[in-house]
Amino acid sequence: MRKAAKSVWIPILFFVCVTTLPSSGDGGRSPSTESASAKKRPYDLKETLRRSFDAYERLREYECMHYRRHRLNDEMTKMQKCLFKFRRPFSVRFKVLESRKSGIDVLYVKGKNDGKIRVRPSGLASLITVNLDPKSERAMQGELYPITKIGIGNILDMARGLVRKLAEAGELEWSSGDSETRGLKTRRFEVRGPVDGRGKYFCYRAVVHIDPKTALPVHVLVYDWDNRLREEYLYLDLDTSPGFKDEVFSFEHF
Numbered sequence: 281m282r283k284a285a286k287s288v289w290i291p292i293l294f295f296v297c298v299t300t301l302p303s304s305g306d307g308g309r310s311p312s313t314e315s316a317s318a319k320k321r322p323y324d325l326k327e328t329l330r331r332s333f334d335a336y337e338r339l340r341e342y343e344c345m346h347y348r349r350h351r352l353n354d355e356m357t358k359m360q361k362c363l364f365k366f367r368r369p370f371s372v373r374f375k376v377l378e379s380r381k382s383g384i385d386v387l388y389v390k391g392k393n394d395g396k397i398r399v400r401p402s403g404l405a406s407l408i409t410v411n412l413d414p415k416s417e418r419a420m421q422g423e424l425y426p427i428t429k430i431g432i433g434n435i436l437d438m439a440r441g442l443v444r445k446l447a448e449a450g451e452l453e454w455s456s457g458d459s460e461t462r463g464l465k466t467r468r469f470e471v472r473g474p475v476d477g478r479g480k481y482f483c484y485r486a487v488v489h490i491d492p493k494t495a496l497p498v499h500v501l502v503y504d505w506d507n508r509l510r511e512e513y514l515y516l517d518l519d520t521s522p523g524f525k526d527e528v529f530s531f532e533h534f
Contacts (some may be wrong), residue, residue: 323456323467328490335495338343341367343522346374347473347514349422356509357422364515365522366431371529376402381422387534388414389429397427398534409534432496432515446473446481461489462501462516478505494518
């Protein structure tokens with residue numbers, strides 16, 4: 281998803297509304313310029329956007345291993361590993377598997393439980409559950425974003441508006457190419473804003489790895505205005521049809 285979470289979780293800056301993307305057919309370019317651009321952008325951003333949004337819209341639910349870390353008090357936190365489960369319209373359940381919070385189980389269902397998350401601590405304390413406001417100080421301890429602002433859908437929705445702003449200002453720079461993350465072959469997109477854009481845009485630079493098989497993001501890196509890593513997220517072993525039972529997102533069975 282510590283530094284206050286004033287911005288919505290929008291690390292995938294390369295996503296932009298397809299109607300605002302610069303045309304790839306600029307009649308003013310010379311052949312040599314077009315050739316250099318093609319080498320720098322072997323994968324089309326507009327088409328990748330369309331496929332990513334289409335792929336997500338087809339999802340009813342998904343499950344993955346979610347890894348995340350972020351800069352807090354000017355230091356990067358240790359990587360946290362979670363078993364992450366999601367169902368539309370917005371139900372989230374995750375269990376922390378590796379980090380100082382290991383064993384914690386969290387459930388949130390939009391419109392249920394008075395809008396609160398339910399937390400089951402680890403160890404002996406797991407016998408008791410706690411209900412918390414998602415944006416409360418206790419719930420946000422060590423976190424960058426509330427549970428209501430995480431997940432692939434939030435990434436895509438919020439990024440669209442932000443990157444549209446870059447494109448409309450004529451300040452959107454991007455590149456693409458083949459890459460790999462955690463042994464998975466990906467298509468790597470990098471977006472860079474203007475060096476004097478501090479305070480105007482969400483971040484200076486973002487790198488996003490797309491799985492060509494699912495058309496969905498699997499690795500996201502966000503850099504601050506000093507070009508330091510600020511946020512990192514991975515969505516690995518993504519199962520787009522897990523077939524969850526209703527009990528998974530039921531407070532009565534939590």
